[in-house]
Every structure is written in C-alpha cells, then in structure tokens.
Amino acid sequence: MPLLAIPGLGAEHSQFHDQGLYWLACDTTENAATLCRQVIAAMPEQGRAALLGDARVMQESLEGLDPACGPAELALYEADTRAILQLKDDLPRIDLPGRVLVALVPTAAWEGGKVERWCQTLRQAALAAGALIVVISEGQSASLIERLRAFNQSLDGLAQLYRGQGGVRYLQHYWSNLLGVVGPMDVELARQASGFAVAGRLQPLSDAGGDELLCLAQSQVLEGAPALSEHWQVFDSISELGAKAGRAVSATVIFAMDGGQRLDVLARQLHTLRQLRGNALKLVVREMAPTLRYQDEQLLLACGASQIVPFGASLSRFLTMVDSIQGYVWPRHLPADFDALLARLRxxxxxxxxxxxxxxxxxxxxxxxxxxxxxxxxxxxxxxxxxxxxxxxxxxxxxxxxxxxxxxxxxxxxxxxxxxxxxxxxxxxxxxxxxxxxxxxxxxxxxxxxxxxxxxxxxxxxxxxxPLAESLALPAAHKRPALAPRQITLRHWGAK
Structure with missing residues (x-):
C-alpha cells in the first residue's frame, strides 16, 4: 500500500488509494524535493514507479535516497511546462497501468490555466489504467489551492506544506483512502535527516456552527445591488458589520477596502474577529480601489483574512470567488499581539x-x-x-x-x-x-x-x-558610441 510516509501521521491521513489522483502543494522547491524523496522511499520494493518533472528538481529529489529503499523499477521522464500541461496525451508512453506516477510540477504552469480540467482528465486516465498519480507542486499560489479545494470531485486528496510560525506546517484539506475520508487537519513538521516528521499533536480544525450559508457584507461590495438572497445581510458601516460578525461562527464576512478606509483599522477588525470567533469564520476583503500593496495584503492575511478579492474583479467574478471558499477553515496561526504583528510587517x-x-x-x-x-x-x-x-x-x-x-x-x-x-x-x-x-x-x-x-x-x-552623478563614467566596454548627425541627400521617387 503506497504511503505518504511522514512519521507521526495516522494511516487514515497517509495511505493512498491504489489508484486515483492526489495533490501535494509545497511552497518551495526544497520542500517539494524532500517530500518527493519520502514518497518514493516508502514505495514497496516489488512496485513499479515513474518520476516526471524538471531534471534539476528530479536530481535534487533523488539525492540522498537510500539505495535500499523504494521500488525496484523507477523510470525517469524529463518534462517542461508544456509537456506537463499535455501529460494526459503522453501517458501511454509512460506505460501507466499498475504504476505509481509522481509528477513534480511548477505551480506557475497553471497561471490562467484550467487546472480543474487537467485534474479531471488525469484522474480518469489513472482509474482506467489502475494507476496512482501523485502530483507534487512547487511554488506559492494561494489561488491555485483554493481552486483545487473547491474542485474536490477530481482529487482523492489535497494537502500542502507551507512555512509558518517559524517552521514548516502540513495542512491536509481532505484525504480519502480505504479507511474512509478525513477532513481538515493542521500539524507542525520537523525536518530530519530522512525528511519531514510530525513535531506536534494532530489538530482537527474546528467544526461549522450552523451559519455557514450566511453572508454578512458591507454594502459597497455589491456595487449597489440588493442582498442577493435570504442568506445575505448587508450593512452600511464597518462597525455594524463587525458587531454582527462578532456573533457568527462559520459565516462569510465581507469587508470593503477603498481609498478612504484605514488599513490598520481593517486589519485590527479582522484580527479581533479571528481571535474571538475562531478559524471557521470566513473573512473576505474586496478591494474597491487600487490601494493594497503586497505588504498590505500580507498584513490582512496574517490578521485572519481568508481571501482578498483584487481590484478590477467583476461582481460575478467576486461572487464566484466567495463561493469557492465555502467550507474553508482558516489554516494559519494567529499571533496574539496585534501591535507586534503590525510592527513586523511595517x-x-x-x-x-x-x-x-x-x-x-x-x-x-x-x-x-x-x-x-x-x-x-x-x-x-x-x-x-x-x-x-x-x-x-x-x-x-x-x-x-x-x-x-x-x-x-x-x-x-x-x-x-x-x-x-x-x-x-x-x-x-x-x-x-x-x-x-x-x-x-x-x-x-x-x-x-x-x-x-x-x-x-x-x-x-x-x-x-x-560621488556626484556627473562624475560617473561607465567602463569602455559598457560605453555606447556617441550619436552624431550626418548629411543625406533626398531625391524624387523614380528619378534616374
């Protein structure tokens, strides 16, 4: 039985189906290579496997692999981004039936791409061939994770490794195998010579509170439209919204961020709600004017925001993004001291x-x-x-x-x-x-x-x-030739 092979994870969190599609998202190449090495090392000796990806990352993954561990047969396939996106067409060349295929892929491959369709067709091919495909992506992309999490019909399991709280954490969004299906779970990992191991206690994330369909929103985010259904409640001020949200458990709370809204006030409001109401509350910020820089977004996310909808997103796109986080549980650790957090991110x-x-x-x-x-x-x-x-x-x-x-x-x-x-x-x-x-x-x-x-x-x-700017002289090798005018003679077209 193939295993994720992170010591400390129970069988229900680490076993794979014999056939299907799993996705492990890693925020760095180093973490992706380490996790890939662990997955390969845990494969049974009599098994057949294949590793596909960039040559450099594959080499990094295989360095340090104990020769006594892993399958007797491991085929290597070098693939660039284009080949990865067309992987379904190349599966016959891999001799997929009965194999475990580990695909090391860059997150950037799906910028603007249809990852949902890619997963759907790949899982169908895996089931038809009786094979297991494990995708290990490297690179940060919160939007990709959200798209995958909302499209769980085409994945048997989704988990991610991310940096947080000064170390590496493992967040399992959902996982299915012969033992059943398990929901969200977050745990700290320790890096050992052989790879990652669980360092803390497994933490099942908090349950929904019965108000998961409720949407509480500032009126600006709907661009003048009325409440969209009986599940929506609209408020004119951030204070009214905050008061109502202070009694919610797993509702969606949507704030507007425009040029007149102070960032620190909104960040403190998010931090307070997350601290009081827990991780099941879904906190959304819609940018109504181009005001947020990268460091501002990171502050809002660190203070508890589940999602930031960028300026320029249409109303329909905004509503689609809100729908995509239903059932979402905030996975991060909330710093207790807001002022210290603000100082770190300024x-x-x-x-x-x-x-x-x-x-x-x-x-x-x-x-x-x-x-x-x-x-x-x-x-x-x-x-x-x-x-x-x-x-x-x-x-x-x-x-x-x-x-x-x-x-x-x-x-x-x-x-x-x-x-x-x-x-x-x-x-x-x-x-x-x-x-x-x-x-x-x-x-x-x-x-x-x-x-x-x-x-x-x-x-x-x-x-x-x-020195004064006027005194700067580029080395001769870097100087461009000076431009000088030259005389030319014009003549009528067709003149002899």
Missing amino acids: PLPICGLVAPRAFAEAVQQMWQGHRNGEIVHQLLVLRPAPGLSPLQACSRTVFRRDGDIACVVDDVLFLFLFACRSEGVEQALDHIFQLSWKELFIGQEVLVSLDSLGGTAFLDETIPQP
Whole structure:
C-alpha cells in the first residue's frame, strides 16, 4: 500500500488509494524535493514507479535516497511546462497501468490555466489504467489551492506544506483512502535527516456552527445591488458589520477596502474577529480601489483574512470567488499581539545608502516577519562591473520606499528590499537605478539568511558618500558610441 510516509501521521491521513489522483502543494522547491524523496522511499520494493518533472528538481529529489529503499523499477521522464500541461496525451508512453506516477510540477504552469480540467482528465486516465498519480507542486499560489479545494470531485486528496510560525506546517484539506475520508487537519513538521516528521499533536480544525450559508457584507461590495438572497445581510458601516460578525461562527464576512478606509483599522477588525470567533469564520476583503500593496495584503492575511478579492474583479467574478471558499477553515496561526504583528510587517523609517552597521541592525530587525513566514523580503549582493566602484554605481539611485536600504562592504553592494517577492526584484532595481543596473553590475546573488551580516565589516559606522552623478563614467566596454548627425541627400521617387 503506497504511503505518504511522514512519521507521526495516522494511516487514515497517509495511505493512498491504489489508484486515483492526489495533490501535494509545497511552497518551495526544497520542500517539494524532500517530500518527493519520502514518497518514493516508502514505495514497496516489488512496485513499479515513474518520476516526471524538471531534471534539476528530479536530481535534487533523488539525492540522498537510500539505495535500499523504494521500488525496484523507477523510470525517469524529463518534462517542461508544456509537456506537463499535455501529460494526459503522453501517458501511454509512460506505460501507466499498475504504476505509481509522481509528477513534480511548477505551480506557475497553471497561471490562467484550467487546472480543474487537467485534474479531471488525469484522474480518469489513472482509474482506467489502475494507476496512482501523485502530483507534487512547487511554488506559492494561494489561488491555485483554493481552486483545487473547491474542485474536490477530481482529487482523492489535497494537502500542502507551507512555512509558518517559524517552521514548516502540513495542512491536509481532505484525504480519502480505504479507511474512509478525513477532513481538515493542521500539524507542525520537523525536518530530519530522512525528511519531514510530525513535531506536534494532530489538530482537527474546528467544526461549522450552523451559519455557514450566511453572508454578512458591507454594502459597497455589491456595487449597489440588493442582498442577493435570504442568506445575505448587508450593512452600511464597518462597525455594524463587525458587531454582527462578532456573533457568527462559520459565516462569510465581507469587508470593503477603498481609498478612504484605514488599513490598520481593517486589519485590527479582522484580527479581533479571528481571535474571538475562531478559524471557521470566513473573512473576505474586496478591494474597491487600487490601494493594497503586497505588504498590505500580507498584513490582512496574517490578521485572519481568508481571501482578498483584487481590484478590477467583476461582481460575478467576486461572487464566484466567495463561493469557492465555502467550507474553508482558516489554516494559519494567529499571533496574539496585534501591535507586534503590525510592527513586523511595517518597514523601519529608513531608506537609501547607510553605514554597514546601520544596515545590518535594520535588516535583522525587519527580517523577523520573513523568518515567521508572514512576508517575503530580498537581500541581494551586487558586484559592480570592472572599473566601477559600488559607490560610483550608486551615484544615480533613487530610493522611494521606507525599508529599501543599501550599504557597501568589501567592494560589493548589499541591497535589502522590504516586502519584495522574487519575481519583483528586477522591477525594483529598475526603479532604484536610473542607469541600466544590468550594465552597472556583473553579478547578482540572493542571500537566504543573514549569516553574512555577522562579520566585523558590518560594525563600520561610516556613512558612505557616493560621488556626484556627473562624475560617473561607465567602463569602455559598457560605453555606447556617441550619436552624431550626418548629411543625406533626398531625391524624387523614380528619378534616374
């Protein structure tokens, strides 16, 4: 019997059906590779298996696999995103009948795609072939999880590994096997040499309270439309809505966020409701004007929001998104101290080029929210092109946001970008450097820890002074030829 093989999980939470489709969503490539290795290692020796995915991730998954563990036959298939989306058509080449197929897939493959149809056709193929397919996705995508959770007819089990509370947690949305069907369960995991293991007590999430069909909403979110059914109650003010929601158990509570609404007031309201009413309450924020930045969204989510509907979503799309979270239980841990949470998710009032010591101290303080899994920052090391010093490269920079700071240490530039996702790094650099940063720097390294900030060089309190912008000269190899006018002669068309 195939197993998920996380020590500490009961059989009802870890056994697979012999045939069907399961989805395990991991927020990082490292976690996906570790979980994949555990699944393969737990397969029976007499079994037949196949591993499909990106070559680099497959190699990372198989490194450290005990040769004495796992199936006697493991076929490897390299696949890019296009091949993954067309996997059903390639299943005959895999010789699927009787196999366990583990598919390592990037979450980004389904941005705007029809993952529901993909799951439906893949599960039908698995059942027809008497095979088991385990999809392990890598990369963060809350929207993908919500789509999969709402489409549970085509999945036998859905679970995710995510960073939270300073570690890794395992959230099982639902799981079915020969022992029956189990509902939501959240548990902390410990990382061991052999992989993940349960570190705490299994926590079944709270039950519904009988008002799960009730929708309490601010009137703005319906764009002037009346209450949509007898299950909807509409309120003109946030205080009236909050008072009614304070007596709910598992209802859907919908707040409007526009330019006139203070973010900290809404965040505190969400935190209070989540603290008083528990995890079954569904708290939705609809953005009525383009006001929320990434760090604002992370604050609302950390304070208890179940879903944020972005500005621009039509009324029908908004209602579809609300329908998709019915039965949802908030999976995160709520920090008890709201003010401390707010401080972690807000930048210090500092920006620009600073002394190494000030840089190290500020980054260490702002890094706390990143360490807890509440927000993502970027710590970069940029190496200037030959002939340029880091200060020269900084002579034409504009730092517009608090928390974006830089310093020079050992002839390289350390740059910290507050509340910046990895896909936004290049855009952030474009905004900071007035000249092409790709020409100013020949190397860019992303640091995942603060270990390098502990060196003696970061005790220097000297505030750097970049040279005047007019004095900056790019190295010859990077100079573009000067433009000069030249004379041309025009003649009539057809002239000889």
